[in-house]
Amino acid sequence: MRWPWQKHTTTQQRCLGIELHNGQAFAVLRDVHGVTERFLPQAEHQGLEPLALWLKQLRRQQPGLQQLPVTISLDHNDYELHLLEAPRVPDDELSDALRFRVKDMVSQPIETLVVQAFRLPQDAYRGRLDMAFAAVIERVRIRQLVDWCEQQQLLLQHITIPELSILQLVAELEPETSVGVLRLDQSAGDFYLFLDGGLYMTRSIGVGSDDLGLQPPTDGEFELESHSRLETLALEIQRSMDYFESQLGMGSVGQIWVMVPDGAELDVLLPDLEQAVNTPIRTLALDSLFNRMAAPATLTASLATALGGSLCYELAG
Structure with a gap:
C-alpha cells in the first residue's frame, strides 16, 4: 500500500x-x-x-x-484496521514499529501477517496525540x-x-470543507470523515439499505417500504460528526456525500436524512467527471x- x-x-x-x-x-x-x-x-x-x-x-x-x-x-473481510498511538519513529519505520503492538491484538501469528500503517493528520486530537491506523492482512491473501x-x-x-481508495477519490474532487462519506450495503454501512486530503475517522454503521426498506430499482423506479431505521442511521452519523468535532477537535462537518449503493436507490431518503443531521447532504455523483x-x-x-x-x-x- x-x-x-x-x-x-x-x-x-x-x-x-x-x-x-x-x-x-x-x-x-x-x-x-x-x-x-x-x-x-x-x-x-x-x-x-x-x-x-x-x-x-x-x-x-x-x-x-x-x-x-x-x-x-x-x-473488508481481508484485513483488520486498528487505530493506535503512533511510536516516535520515522514514517518509513512506522509499520514495523506497530507490528509489535498489533501482535497482541490478533489471533494469528504475527509472522503470517503484513502490517501497513499510516498516520492520522497532525492536527487530529488537537495535536496532542500522534495516532495511526494499522491495516493487518494475511500474507497468504496477498x-x-x-x-x-x-x-x-x-x-x-x-x-x-x-x-x-475513497480518500483518493475525495482528494481528486478537492472539497473546500470537511466531508463525511456514507456508504451503505444491504445490511450494514460505513461512514468516513475526510479533510484536506486526510482520513480522520472511519466507523462501521449497523444500518443498511434493506433496513431502510429500500429495494433495487426496477424499470427506473424504486420502492420505499419503511423509514423505521432512518432515525438510527441519522443517530450513527451524528455521533460520528460529534466525535470529529469534540474529540478530534476538527470543527463541524461541512457536508456529507452519499455513495450510490450497488443495489438500491437512496435519493428519496436524503431530504429527511439531511434534516435529521442538520448538515448538507448530496449524492456523490461522479458520472459527469x-x-x-x-x-x-x-x-x-x-x-x-x-x-x-x-x-x-x-x-x-
Missing part, C-alpha cells in the same frame, strides 16, 4: 482499478479521460473468476490490454492476489484498502471505490 495522495506517473495510457467487496470483484478500466469500461458482478458471482472471464472477453474486443497496471482494494494478477497478465502496482462509457452505467459505490484506487496513477495522454 502507498500513501493515496502520492500520484505515480506511468507511460501507460490505461489502468485497471479493482475492488473486492463482500466476496465479489468490481472493476473499472480507466484512461486519461475517465472510465471507459466497467465490470459489475451479478448476484450469483463470487470471487475473481467472473472478473477473469470479463477481462478475457474485453481483450478479444480491445487488443493490447495485456500488462495493464492495476490497483486492488481489499475486501500472495493469492499477486498470483492471480500474474495469471491474468496484469501488473499489480498497489494493494490498498477501501478507506484509502469520470464516466466515459459508451453504454449508460452509474458509478455505484464499489465501482467508485475501484476508480479511487486507480487514481493513484497519472496516465499518459
Whole structure:
C-alpha cells in the first residue's frame, strides 16, 4: 500500500482499478479521460473468476490490454484496521514499529501477517496525540492476489484498502470543507470523515439499505417500504460528526456525500436524512467527471471505490 495522495506517473495510457467487496470483484478500466469500461458482478458471482472471464472477453474486443497496471482494494473481510498511538519513529519505520503492538491484538501469528500503517493528520486530537491506523492482512491473501494478477497478465502496482481508495477519490474532487462519506450495503454501512486530503475517522454503521426498506430499482423506479431505521442511521452519523468535532477537535462537518449503493436507490431518503443531521447532504455523483462509457452505467459505490484506487496513477495522454 502507498500513501493515496502520492500520484505515480506511468507511460501507460490505461489502468485497471479493482475492488473486492463482500466476496465479489468490481472493476473499472480507466484512461486519461475517465472510465471507459466497467465490470459489475451479478448476484450469483463470487470471487475473481467472473472478473477473469470479463477481462478475457474485453481483450478479444480491445487488443493490447495485456500488462495493464492495476490497483486492488481489499475486501473488508481481508484485513483488520486498528487505530493506535503512533511510536516516535520515522514514517518509513512506522509499520514495523506497530507490528509489535498489533501482535497482541490478533489471533494469528504475527509472522503470517503484513502490517501497513499510516498516520492520522497532525492536527487530529488537537495535536496532542500522534495516532495511526494499522491495516493487518494475511500474507497468504496477498500472495493469492499477486498470483492471480500474474495469471491474468496484469501488473499489480498497489494493494490498498477501501478507506484509502475513497480518500483518493475525495482528494481528486478537492472539497473546500470537511466531508463525511456514507456508504451503505444491504445490511450494514460505513461512514468516513475526510479533510484536506486526510482520513480522520472511519466507523462501521449497523444500518443498511434493506433496513431502510429500500429495494433495487426496477424499470427506473424504486420502492420505499419503511423509514423505521432512518432515525438510527441519522443517530450513527451524528455521533460520528460529534466525535470529529469534540474529540478530534476538527470543527463541524461541512457536508456529507452519499455513495450510490450497488443495489438500491437512496435519493428519496436524503431530504429527511439531511434534516435529521442538520448538515448538507448530496449524492456523490461522479458520472459527469469520470464516466466515459459508451453504454449508460452509474458509478455505484464499489465501482467508485475501484476508480479511487486507480487514481493513484497519472496516465499518459
